[in-house]
Every structure is written in C-alpha cells, then in structure tokens.
Amino acid sequence: MQQIISEIKSISPLLVRGACMTLALWISASAISLSVGMLSGILRSKKMYTPFISQLLDIITFIGRGIPFYVQLLIAYFVIPAILKINIPTFILAATSLGICSASYASQTVKGAINALPSGQWQAAQALGFSRWQTIRFIILPQAMTALLPALTSELDQTLKSTSIFASIGVLELTRASMNIISRTMNPVPVYLSIAVIYLLMSSILNIIGAYLEKQRRIPL
C-alpha cells in the first residue's frame, strides 16, 4: 500500500497536468455543446421551425448523432486539414469536434423539451404581446429547463468521459498522461486507479452542481 502511495506521489505532477488539459478540453467542448445545442434545438422545435435553416440543422444533427465520435474525431484530425490544406491546432480541433458532436445530442434534448410544453403556453404569451423569441426566452426556456437540466447534466458528464478518446490523437490529457507514465514505470495499477478517481471526482462535481440547479428550478406542483 505504501509503495502504491509513494508511486502516486511521484507521478502526480504529470497526472495534474493531464487533468488540467482534460478540464480545459471539457469546459471548451461543453461551452460549444451548450450554446450550439441550445440554439440548434430552439431552431428545430415545432414553433420556431424555419424552412432551410431548420432542415439544415436537422441534417447536421442526424450526422452528428449517427457517426461514432471516434470516427468524427479521425475525420476532423486527418480529413479536414488535408482537404482545407490548413494546420489547425490540435486543442481547437479536439474541443470543437467533441463540442459539435455533443451539441447534436443536446440539440435533440432541447428540441424535445420545448415541443413537450403545451401549445397553450405559446398562445398565452402571444396574447400578452410576446414575440416568438421573447416567448422562448421568458416563458418557454425557463419551463423547459426543469426537464432539460438532468438530460444536459448527463450529456456534459458523457462529454467529460469522451475526452479520454483524445489520447488516440496524442493530446496529453488525463488518459494519455497515464499511458505515458505506465510506459515509463511499467506499473499500471496505481496509475489507472488514480485517473479513475480523478474522473469520478470531476463527474461528481458536475452532478452536485446539476442537482443543485435542478432543486433551484423545481416548479411547485
């Protein structure tokens, strides 16, 4: 046991570096996922449906959800720079590809939550003089949030775990850092146990925040 603890101490600087990179990727991808997913979900909902724009978003969402994230990442890493003949920094490429993939799922969740609200709410807002966008902002989204929060928390949780796939393209995040350490120490036990705890810790913080927000937004029934 003491040996494991001392080994963890020796590898911790590299693990902290990896954890910081994971955190940065996760926050960036989550920001893209929430903003793009929210906007896309709103524009694809029944009452906001606009021909061409909504149809285009439907297709993008379909592709985003239909192709495994690993394949999307390989396309973003190898195919897009080759076609566009430009060098995109790996961090931007990784965060954007994960953000867009996650946004496809978030979009579907947002669309479903908005469509589930009774149409009487839209009509009541219209009768009070609200425009469609004002209705979304002040009436529909605050109500939809109650249903959205658990699903979006789960989506962001999934995004966190998906950052480990970046190990395959050489991004020095938590999983890649652990692989590097193991190739040096040849002792996987303390390393894998450590990163499992770190992922669990990050996930727990997200879930605690999510549960707090859910409690805050609960509508009395």
Place this chain on the structure above:
Amino acid sequence: MIICNNISVNYNQKSILKNINIELLPGRITSFIGVSGAGKTTLLKTIAHLNSAYSGTITINGTSTKNLFSEQFAQKIGYVFQQGNLFPHLTVLQNCMVAQNYIQKKVASDAKSKTIQLLDRFGIGKLADSFPAQLSGGQQQRVAIVRALCLEPTCLLLDEPTSALDNENTKIVAEMLKELTRSNITIAISSQDMSFLEIIRDRGYIMSDGIITEKWDSAFDFPKNI
C-alpha cells in the same frame, strides 16, 4: 368598439366561420352562445389575432387590426383562455407582471403596485406569492383575468371562462365582469354555461356551424329557449 365584417375562416378545406358580421360595444358584455364546434373560440381567437388566417376586416375604434404589431395588439385586446393558461414557473404576481416588465417596459415598482391593486380589487391579493398549481380552478381563472387586465386593454375576450368552475366561482367571475363594464371596457365571452349567461344577461349572438343564427341587444331580449 370592435367591428368585424365578413369574417371567414377555413381550416383544412373546412369552413369554420362563414361571413360573420358582429360588433362588440364598450361597457357591454357580448355573449357568444353555441354548442361545441359552433365556431365561438375560433371567432374570439380571430378577433384577438391569435388566428391570423382569416378573411374579412376587424377594426378597433375605426383602426384596422391588420396594421397592428403583437405588442400593440395585446394592449388593446386582452384574451383569457378556457384553461387560464397561466405560466406554471411564475408566481401569481410574476404572471401578472411579466408582460408589463418585458413588453410594456414598465418600471418594476409601478407594475407591482398596479398588479397588487388589481389582485386586491378582485379578492385574490393573498395569492400573490402562490404558484398556479397551488390555486383552485376559480382562482386560476380570476388570476388569468387580472393578468389580461394588467395591460389595460380596451377590450377583454374570454373563452368559456366558467367551463371548469363550480356555481360559487361562476358567480364570482360573472360579478367580476359586470364590475369591469363600469370602466367602459368592451367584453366578449363565449359560453354554453346557462347559469353564467343568466347572470350576465346583456347582449349577444347565437352561433351554429360557423354562422350567426340569432342576435339580441338587451337583457329583455335574452333568448329563453336555447
């Protein structure tokens, strides 16, 4: 005064309203009576611009409603839905203030004092901090009326306002509407609740299959066999 000329509405190639000609007078309660499917709700929604697919003309004090923006419209015509349609995530006070804050851009303190004054006037001031789900059907309906009145409309349209209410609450809503006519507000209701209409007994129209079949102009002419 609201005048509707030759209002027709078609939906899925079916004629819902056929050349309706009516007028709603200030300080009077105009009732629209008819069985389900007669076109009462469609007519009220058309007047309130909640249904924009219609032919014919609607004027409010001589001005065509087709040229009005939705926020201007809401300040001229208040609409109360059959189920109230209160916003469940907002308290009674917030429900009544939301349009004043974001549409009329009123100062929050002015909007609040006006709302509390109206809630007190109709005996529901104590409910200001309650959520809609915590209210009875009658209380919800009264809040919905106050919410519409907060925008100071010149006309108030109510779709089956007593359909889910007991006799006690029906009387309260009827008295509430009668009191409003003293402020010279134009009121129109659709209903098939005869106990409610007996209390109102002002003027109105009988509708059937999307047309006006009968009209009366005073309490004395209130139709006895409907």
